[in-house]
Amino acid sequence: MWGYSPALDLLEEITLLSPKSPGEDGRKQLNILLIGNCDGRHIFKTLAQLQRLGADDVAVTFYVIEKSLEPVARQMLLLTLALEPAxxxxxxxxxxxxxxxxxxxxxxPTSYNYIIQKAHQLIHMVTDFDYLAARMPIINIENLKxxxxxxxxxxxxxxxxxxxxxxxxxxxxxxxxxxxxxxxxxxxxxxxxxxxxxxxxxxxxxxxxxxxxxxxxxxxxxxxxxxxxxxxxxxxxxxxxxxxxxxxxxxxxxxxxxxxxxxxxxxxxxxxxxxxxxxxxxxxxxxxxxxxxxxxxxxxxxxxxxxxxxxxxxxxxxxxxDLQQNLCSLTDKSEDFQAEESARKIFDKETYSAAPLGPVKVVYLPLLFQSDIHLRDKFRNVFDAIVISHNSIDSLNSNLIKTAKSNSIIVVETLNFVLPPQKGFHEAFVEKIEKLANDSNCKPIQLLDGEEDFYRRFEVVTE
Structure with missing residues (x-):
């Protein structure tokens, strides 16, 4: 349900190699693929840097593939929470x-009640795309089956x-x-x-x-x-x-x-x-x-x-x-009127929209794309960065590289924070990552000051 490595600013990761050229509309178009990262931490960190820099000239699309749908549901909840207006x-x-x-x-109890309230809204969102576009325009689930x-x-x-x-x-x-x-x-x-x-x-x-x-x-x-x-x-x-x-x-x-x-x-x-x-x-x-x-x-x-x-x-x-009143009224209701009023507020669609973010999208892809995204023509040579979690490293292969642009960056999570079951476990895991990258024609990116403790980084090399 969470990663074992620090959240990354993926704009900074991309600039490790070279700046990207602006698109036709004058914006830098960046496409980032996240495979099995579970918690959306890289999305939040990158969004924070985008907004801090006021980088409205950068259009970023995150494509997310998970192993199951529970992490997708949690990410949607956390995105809704993070983008609540002040x-x-x-x-x-x-x-x-x-x-x-x-x-x-x-x-x-307050946090529990918040989950209950937003679960109702998320049900509205996944069953009504017009409402999703109005309430949480950053989220796109149209590719899901x-x-x-x-x-x-x-x-x-x-x-x-x-x-x-x-x-x-x-x-x-x-x-x-x-x-x-x-x-x-x-x-x-x-x-x-x-x-x-x-x-x-x-x-x-x-x-x-x-x-x-x-x-x-x-x-x-x-x-x-x-x-x-x-x-x-x-x-x-x-x-x-x-x-x-x-x-x-x-x-x-x-x-x-x-x-x-x-x-x-x-x-x-x-x-x-x-x-x-x-x-x-x-x-x-x-x-x-x-x-x-x-x-x-x-x-x-x-x-x-x-x-x-x-x-x-x-x-x-x-x-x-207003929100505190709604949340508290979910429990210890002493009068029928209070219960009815609370139910109306909780079950009805919220009329406000998330905090504005500019040209940013989070697109959730079907689960099976973890193994066959390369078969979709629209994803050939598309991604500027690919981030792979420790439990999805088998996705790193020559097929996945077909979806990456030339000289794009591949970031792979190690298990250096995980308590090792036996001696040499971490070293063997890193060796496996490096072998998969080498077989996929990816060149290691060497960093200084031990910054590779939690990740290994590679550059996609085209012949």
Whole structure:
């Protein structure tokens, strides 16, 4: 459900090779293919840089291929959240909402209610393309097959169903933990301590505190906010959602229980406490708050100042008045009138549009395109950059290279942040990447200062 490497500014990646020539309308036309990256982090990071630079002369289209539709559904939700106008959702609360939905198995009631509200809107979007174009013009799902659009609708319906409300992610997490640790379950704190000190820290990830890592391994909570109560299950992390004999079922939580969602926004060089940073129990949370708040502020070109809140300020953050009233009215309804009014607001289509972004599109492609996108003529020699996740490296082959422009860049995620099951695992994985790239006639791009820890980069070479 998340990557194991930092979010990339793909405009910067593309300029590693050469600037692209403007299109017929005077804009630089950039096409970027993302394969199996799950969480959309590269989209958000690139959008933030586009907006920060005011680069309205750059037209960027992200083409996204995933292995399943649950990541597509989560990306649509997170895009909707990120592009909420400032008068609808404040920057500070938006950041906290983003991080909770992104990386916590247990969330606040406010975050849970936000998911419920937006699930209704996302159902409207996937069933009404005119509404999608008006409410979220950045998203394009027209290339998806009919059955895939139906599957997306099923996922959104699951989020708001009684079937989902009966799931207990704490129980699901503990069950996974018991199966994973077997006879070591009773000494799990010792296992977590060993993994942290002997694996995570040795991999250079001291930016995550021991307390944060332990809390993640125990309960699946990566980000917490002091006295804020986390009491609701995050159903957006549930996998295998499908309709069987008219009933929506799922596989439960089948995601990561070892590494956590820290790498994408928390592994920054400046996490700042000097020698005391190792003693800070919330240092990765603070780093993520800073990174995500800055990113979301840039995306909507917010005029709010980016100030990382302390504990007391976090307790005081609220949604904008209208939205807060809608969310709170979803629970503890004491009067029929309140319930009817709430239902009308939640179920009806929202009448506002997402924050404007300029010439940017996120196009979701069918799942089967991961293996046969090269068979579509319209994707021959199209992409300026291709980003491949660690679990999709088999996509890197001579067929995929047919979709790339000459001298385009290929970025492949390594597993250097993943806790290795055995010695030499990381090295063997990198060797596999380099062999696949070499067989595909791609030339390595060498960077300085260890910047290749999380990625390997290659240039497409045409004969």
């Amino acid at each position: 008068d609808i959702l404040g920057l500070q609360e938006k950041t906290i909402l983003f991080l909770e939905v992104y990386g916590n198995t247990i969330i606040r 009919y059955k895939e659009r139906d599957a997306l609708e099923t996922i959104f319906k699951f989020w708001i169903s009684t079937k989902a409300s009966q799931l207990n992610t704490e129980f699901l997490w503990d069950s996974r933990l018991r199966r994973s640790l077997t006879n070591r379950y009773d000494s799990k704190l010792g296992v977590f301590d060993w993994d942290y000190h002997m694996k995570l820290c040795k991999a250079g990830q001291e930016s995550i505190s021991h307390a944060e890592y332990n809390k993640w391994r125990l309960k699946g909570i990566a980000f917490s906010w002091h006295d804020r109560v986390l009491s609701k299950s995050n159903y957006t992390l549930i996998s295998g959602i499908q309709k069987v004999n008219g009933e929506i079922v799922s596989f439960g939580y089948t995601g990561d229980i070892e590494n956590g969602p820290f790498a994408t926004y928390g592994l920054t060089k400046d996490i700042g406490d000097g020698k005391r940073k190792i003693q800070n129990p919330r240092k990765c949370t603070t780093a993520c708050l800073k990174e995500v708040m800055t990113m979301l502020s840039c995306i909507i070109r917010s005029t709010e100042s980016v100030v990382i809140p302390d504990g007391n300020e976090l307790e005081g953050t609220v949604l904008a008045d």
